[in-house]
Amino acid sequence: MTPEAGMTGAWYAPRGGRAAELLTILHPPYTGMVLCYVALGAVFAPKPDAAALAWTLLAYMLGLGIGAHALDQLSGRPWGRALSPVTLRVLAVAGLLGGAGIGVYLSATRSWWILVFVALESFFAVAYNLDRFFRGRFHTDGWFMFSWGALPFISSYFIQTLTLRFAVLALAAVLAGTAGLEITLSRWVKAHRRRTTRLLIEETDGTRREISTRDLIGRPQRALVLVVGTTYLLTASLVAMRLAGIVQP
Numbered sequence: 001m002t003p004e005a006g007m008t009g010a011w012y013a014p015r016g017g018r019a020a021e022l023l024t025i026l027h028p029p030y031t032g033m034v035l036c037y038v039a040l041g042a043v044f045a046p047k048p049d050a051a052a053l054a055w056t057l058l059a060y061m062l063g064l065g066i067g068a069h070a071l072d073q074l075s076g077r078p079w080g081r082a083l084s085p086v087t088l089r090v091l092a093v094a095g096l097l098g099g100a101g102i103g104v105y106l107s108a109t110r111s112w113w114i115l116v117f118v119a120l121e122s123f124f125a126v127a128y129n130l131d132r133f134f135r136g137r138f139h140t141d142g143w144f145m146f147s148w149g150a151l152p153f154i155s156s157y158f159i160q161t162l163t164l165r166f167a168v169l170a171l172a173a174v175l176a177g178t179a180g181l182e183i184t185l186s187r188w189v190k191a192h193r194r195r196t197t198r199l200l201i202e203e204t205d206g207t208r209r210e211i212s213t214r215d216l217i218g219r220p221q222r223a224l225v226l227v228v229g230t231t232y233l234l235t236a237s238l239v240a241m242r243l244a245g246i247v248q249p
Helices: 017-025 028-045 050-074 086-108 115-130 141-163 166-195 213-243
Strands: 198-202 208-212
Touching: 017 050, 017 213, 028 050, 028 166, 028 198, 028 213, 050 086, 050 115, 050 141, 050 198, 115 141, 141 166, 166 213, 208 213
Parallel strands: none
Antiparallel strands: 198 208
């Protein structure tokens, strides 16, 4: 038996061809969340530098959005086989080197301490997605929350201010929590979209009923979409309020 017709491994994944697979492996909703964390790092800086924010956004888009996700696709090809291994390797290397290169540029123009964040993100981009080389030690929800949730915010704030404060680390923990909600719900939904056809439920009174895959993942998937949408809305609201002078760090 196969999963229900018309269902793919992700709620945002289109079907068919190289373009569809490329869009899927970029994971736009989740890449967008990382970029939101980067934007929030600038929002809470006393004097945001728009150019530094633009460079930081581009670095994360290249390094994590493209490079890390291409590595993930190389590891088992979970999202299809329309893109060749060579294409994926080119995307991975170009993305990771591009992101790291921007980090080096920001380090040279602002502070060499930024290299610490470049090294951390580069390491996790590889270690999380090529987990077979690290025996899965870094492919965990906890490390995901840190490297894809907290660290982008902290890095962005440091690039803006060249300092760190306890309040910033506390807010980073909150954002890591949103990344934790996302990955927890995503793993559940993805697994059942791919593998489950129907679930047989036995009630306490002995009656049995079947639940379809759509019913099984319906509420968790709506919660996942809400987490993504809420992160976007929060970021857009705070950016707008900061521009209007309503919110000050």
